[in-house]
Amino acid sequence: MKPELMKRMVKGPDGVEFEVEPLRDYFCEVPPTVMPAAYIKIVEDLFNWARAESIWILGFGTGCGAIEMRPLMTPRFDAYRYGVQWRPTPRQANLFIISGYLSTKTLKRAIRAYEQMQNPKYVIGLGSCTINGGMYWDSYNTIKRLDDYLPVDLYIAGCMPRPEALLAGFMDLKKIIRAGKGEGANQYAENFAWYKENQKRVIHDWDMPDYNW
Amino acid sequence: MTMRELYDRTKALFPLGELIEQRSGGNNDLVFVTVPAAHLRATILHLRDKEGFSHLVLLTAVDWLEEGQFQLTYLLNNRQQAYDLGLRVMISRDSATMESIHDVWPTAATYQRELREMFGIDFPGSPRIEEEFILEGWNDIPPYRRDFDTLKYAQEKFSERPGRKTHDPETHMRQQLYPDMSPTGK
Numbered sequence: 213m214k215p216e217l218m219k220r221m222v223k224g225p226d227g228v229e230f231e232v233e234p235l236r237d238y239f240c241e242v243p244p245t246v247m248p249a250a251y252i253k254i255v256e257d258l259f260n261w262a263r264a265e266s267i268w269i270l271g272f273g274t275g276c277g278a279i280e281m282r283p284l285m286t287p288r289f290d291a292y293r294y295g296v297q298w299r300p301t302p303r304q305a306n307l308f309i310i311s312g313y314l315s316t317k318t319l320k321r322a323i324r325a326y327e328q329m330q331n332p333k334y335v336i337g338l339g340s341c342t343i344n345g346g347m348y349w350d351s352y353n354t355i356k357r358l359d360d361y362l363p364v365d366l367y368i369a370g371c372m373p374r375p376e377a378l379l380a381g382f383m384d385l386k387k388i389i390r391a392g393k394g395e396g397a398n399q400y401a402e403n404f405a406w407y408k409e410n411q412k413r414v415i416h417d418w419d420m421p422d423y424n425w
Numbered sequence: 426m427t428m429r430e431l432y433d434r435t436k437a438l439f440p441l442g443e444l445i446e447q448r449s450g451g452n453n454d455l456v457f458v459t460v461p462a463a464h465l466r467a468t469i470l471h472l473r474d475k476e477g478f479s480h481l482v483l484l485t486a487v488d489w490l491e492e493g494q495f496q497l498t499y500l501l502n503n504r505q506q507a508y509d510l511g512l513r514v515m516i517s518r519d520s521a522t523m524e525s526i527h528d529v530w531p532t533a534a535t536y537q538r539e540l541r542e543m544f545g546i547d548f549p550g551s552p553r554i555e556e557e558f559i560l561e562g563w564n565d566i567p568p569y570r571r572d573f574d575t576l577k578y579a580q581e582k583f584s585e586r587p588g589r590k591t592h593d594p595e596t597h598m599r600q601q602l603y604p605d606m607s608p609t610g611k
Contacts, residue, residue, distance in 0.1 A: 316561070317559075317560070317561050320561070343586065344585065344586040344588075344589045345579075345583070345585070345586075345589075349579070349589070350575055350576040350579050351575065351579060352565075352568050352573075352575045352578045352579055352582075353560065353568075354583075355583050356579070356583040356584065356585055356586065357583070357584055357585070357586050360584055410584075413582075414582060414583065415561075415562065416561070416562030416563070416564055417561050417562030418562075
């Protein structure tokens with residue numbers, strides 16, 4: 213663990229010594245909880261319709277698949293006409309596209325970004341690397357199954373999938389959300405211990421809190 | 426000045442190995458030379474200050490597992506003449522250590538950090554050499570060493586999705602194109 217993350221005594225400018233433990237002081241430790249559906253089905257359906265029509269993507273390209281999103285967000289394929297847009301921060305996004313191979317080092321950042329997103333949130337695995345490792349099946353530093361580490365709602369197969377495939381994927385995701393099956397965040401909360409166990413098995417230097425939002 | 430003349434001039438001063446010309450034909454602008462590890466610093470200082478090789482293009486390593494040696498390649502560039510000269514240094518694979526040249530070219534420190542992490546070659550005195558470079562929390566032998574089995578490591582560490590099929594391209598295409606032929610192609 214990095215020295216700046218260790219528990220230590222710090223002397224303030226006024227001469228008072230106090231204890232600092234960055235991993236506990238700066239983060240809320242409460243694990244995620246299952247968010248219940250709205251009290252009546254018609255309201256939940258309305259919510260789901262609204263969620264399906266405003267897919268906001270976290271602009272975090274993890275692998276080479278990120279290159280497919282540039283033509284998608286620019287006039288050639290123009291995903292914005294479907295209510296899909298890219299956001300610069302996890303706080304404003306509800307869809308996380310894992311675009312291609314995910315190294316264990318990026319996985320750590322991806323987990324942090326995913327946990328910082330607001331509920332309800334969805335994950336799309338883009339490209340064959342997220343499904344079974346793809347061409348990185350024998351690599352020492354890329355994961356092979358994304359759904360071991362994050363709850364995946366939809367996979368888009370291909371190496372790489374074209375932007376059209378992504379647009380079709382967005383349409384499928386909309387159907388999933390409208391049907392009330394986009395329950396990834398709740399799955400993550402329910403199986404939190406299992407996800408953490410998997411994550412910690414591949415991330416050897418775990419220098420962050422278990423749940424950081 | 427040709428590379429041959431440069432080689433003859435430098436060989437009079439340093440115990441260089443044989444000249445390996447990488448590009449045959451008229452434009453002979455990439456050559457490699459072996460240097461003993463003890464003479465590397467003197468050689469690169471001479472080449473930098475007297476012969477105009479002002480730029481370190483790259484520093485990389487090759488793992489000669491069978492010979493028990495690492496080959497370090499210092500690729501230098503003479504911008505005026507557009508010449509590239511690679512200096513090859515063979516060092517022992519066991520407890521591999523090499524003199525740092527970060528004071529000659531500061532960029533070498535980055536290459537040396539990479540070599541230490543990926544090949545396990547130590548460069549004592551190089552800045553931030555102890556820090557992790559690309560990998561985080563690596564706890565196996567350095568991954569670019571040839572005795573590191575990346576497939577075995579990946580199988581042990583990452584869970585696989587069942588049902589993955591592998592098609593060796595050669596066998597697969599032969600079966601597609603010539604189904605009558607035996608799998609070995611005879």
